[in-house]
Amino acid sequence: MPDQRISFSKTGRARYISHLDLMRTFQRAFLRAGVPIRHTEGFNPHAYVSIPLPLSVGYSSECEIMEFGLMGEVPLSEVPWRLTRTLPEGITVHRCYDAARPFKELCYVNYIITLEYEAGTPVGAENAIRALLSRDALVVTKKSKKAKSGETQVDLIPLIHRFNLECQSDTLTLDAVVQAQNPGLNPALILEAIGRECPQAAPDYVSYHRKRVLDQEFQPYE
Numbered sequence: 001m002p003d004q005r006i007s008f009s010k011t012g013r014a015r016y017i018s019h020l021d022l023m024r025t026f027q028r029a030f031l032r033a034g035v036p037i038r039h040t041e042g043f044n045p046h047a048y049v050s051i052p053l054p055l056s057v058g059y060s061s062e063c064e065i066m067e068f069g070l071m072g073e074v075p076l077s078e079v080p081w082r083l084t085r086t087l088p089e090g091i092t093v094h095r096c097y098d099a100a101r102p103f104k105e106l107c108y109v110n111y112i113i114t115l116e117y118e119a120g121t122p123v124g125a126e127n128a129i130r131a132l133l134s135r136d137a138l139v140v141t142k143k144s145k146k147a148k149s150g151e152t153q154v155d156l157i158p159l160i161h162r163f164n165l166e167c168q169s170d171t172l173t174l175d176a177v178v179q180a181q182n183p184g185l186n187p188a189l190i191l192e193a194i195g196r197e198c199p200q201a202a203p204d205y206v207s208y209h210r211k212r213v214l215d216q217e218f219q220p221y222e
Contacts, residue, residue: 003038003069006079007095007222009062010055014090019054025088026066033082038069052103053180053213056188061210065106067099097222106180106221108161110212111187113174115194115203125201126167129174132197133163133190140193142186156193159185172203180213 010017017025027047030037039045050067070079079096087093117125132138137155144152163176178185187208195202213221 003099004067004076004079005097005099005222006066006068006083006093007097008064008066008091008093009060010064010091011060011062012090014088015058015060017088017091018057019051022091023049023051025091026083029083029086030068032086033079035074035079035082036071038071053106053109053184055210056186056208059208059210063210063213065213101215101222104181105215106213107216108177108214108218109180109184109210110175110177110214112209112211113176113187113190114207114209115172115174115191115201116205116207117170117172118204120170121167121172122200125198126165126172128198128201129172129194130165132194133157133160133165138193138197140189140196142189154183154189156185156189159183160190172201177214177218 010022026049030047030049038048040048048069052065052067055061055064070076074082076096076098080093083093084091135157138157139153139155141151141153143150146152159179161177161179163174166173166175174190176187176190178187191203191206215221
């Protein structure tokens with residue numbers, strides 16, 4: 001298990017930084033901030049940093065986790081502000097702490113999914129989505145590198161552990177707790193199912209925000 005972790009948020013224009021670019025950004029940030037971290041060995045060593053639950057491009061988050069190995073005598077309390085001042089706008093490090101729990105204990109992710117409608121929320125959209133997510137089964141097809149066909153079918157219902165839906169004049173807000181791994185659920189698949197099964201409820205625009213990561217007891221994972 002890595003020695004240390006940081007928690008950080010990724011919002012605004014930073015949402016569009018890809019996972020690989022984010023890793024490179026943090027590697028440079030550690031160097032610029034004067035925070036020495038462990039590097040790989042060999043002829044071309046690079047900083048060891050890892051994000052256990054990568055965030056899709058375009059998604060915002062207030063609960064991202066990065067793992068690394070701190071070297072030297074830099075106090076953990078100084079790491080957040082040192083890093084934040086070297087990072088792009090929209091990436092803020094909130095906390096640095098010693099890793100104590102294995103990643104396998106991160107079981108659920110809380111997403112806030114906002115569906116926006118230019119002409120106002122369609123009549124019946126809330127009830128249609130609520131009924132859809134309350135089905136006994138909801139099978140969708142997704143891409144899979146392991147399947148020979150390149151696709152596999154997955155039932156979303158067992159992966160959605162609870163949800164709440166709020167309707168406003170021009171938006172529907174879906175607050176959902178979904179499975180994080182083995183297998184994890186990308187909330188974009190929920191929107192895909194809505195578009196297929198309830199086309200009248202398909203939004204003109206959708207945004208995804210990762211609010212919390214949770215353990216098996218639905219408590220914050222740290």
